[in-house]
Amino acid sequence: MSALTVARIDLKRLAVRPFAWTLAGIALAMMAWQFLLGVSAFMHAQPIVPGPASGPGFTDTVVAPYLLNFIQLCLVIAPLVTMQALAGTRGTRLALLSTSGASSAQIVLGKFAARLAFLWLLLLVVATVPLVLAGATHPDWGQFGAALIATALCVAALTAIGIACSAFAPEPALAATAALLIGEGLSLIDAGVRMAGGAGGWLGYLALHTHLAPALRGLVRSEDIVYFLIVIVLSLALAVRRITAERERC
């Protein structure tokens, strides 16, 4: 109940701030541009794509890269949305939540849920854009669904990382920088190995790309879902631990 209340308060605060709307507006404009570029490239490639039955279709060439672009955008947006979640509520406001009966876990979960709701709402709007061409093309709904699930999980993982950074950093700007660095780190950690054409090993397991690529091709693997859940749970657990320690110390 308290976690839901904290989430309601934070969603309301996000909704009345120009910052969140500006961020959403910029993100949607950029995604619309990316979609137009994708469709344009698809239209130009159409006459030279051989064999319509086996060749890459609309979902492969437009939707999957489009959702991947959204994830790359979220590497920046998620830290910005989460930076003030806990770093901005130090001192009395956190104490107010605590003395009102909310536990550290409820505070962290509530703040995570509010930010995730905002980013998933953005994802929902982004995901409806390719649907406008559903009548004119033949989307692979299975692949589309798999890509959407992986994108949603990846966004949740990035949000959780942002919340953890916000719990540890004293200032929102530091929290955003740390979350951005961790997100980019996870995104690029195996880039060198991939470019050399080798197997990723444990570096590859840590990389976001390893767990996104199968889903973007339409394959939902349990190990990928577990990876994202581990990142989410670990990040939130660290945030809860930090807030508990801070409440005790401050």
Added chain:
Amino acid sequence: MTATPALLELASVSRRLSGRAVLHDVSFSLRRDDVVGLLGVNGAGKSTTLAVIAGVLSPDAGSVRIDGRVLDRTIRGRIGWVPENVPLWPELTVTEALDACVRLRGLPKAARATALARELSRLDLEGVARRLCGQLSLGQKRRVGLAQALLHEPDLLVLDEPGNGLDPMQAAQLRERIGRLARGRGVILSSHDLAEVEALCTRVVILHAGRVRYDAPLAGQCGQLEAQFRAIATQPADAAA
């Protein structure tokens, strides 16, 4: 005849902050209908004492008891705390902020509306109920803070510098409100203003360098308090040990 336990009892409470001992062996008690004024110079440990009483900080040693029960998460629900800088959500209206607090307290749905209406009326906040908390004056913010602390009808009200920054008119109104709120519960407040303490409190506790240096009822001591306070406050910190 068995004596009723004090509403609040601090027994040998010590607390360190950032490696520095802020409270040493602090002991005093408070009974229902008491208004206790906590006096002391800056850094004397007033806010830390109040934070320990409110359950925001736990003591390193000693105990805090409410009605004889050691302060824990359940007992914390019987305390209403208003810190010096009232924590408000500037993006929420007064009604939304109070509604959020009453939900956090876990009051049942039927009791929520009643509690909200009661506090809006009791603290004269009906006129600003739809205004954003960030747009309120300092006096109004203090009243919203008081309303937040009173929503669950606490037995003990803990107020950190309630009159700080208010003009004389607002301060007088706040004193009158606190006096009314003290009936049937206990109030402990910190202040720099001796006149405020003399006007409002039934007992005074003077802290100096984290130790209780004076603890006595206030009745019949008007005028003596300032002399007492000056004598304690001018002592070097190590003399308090």
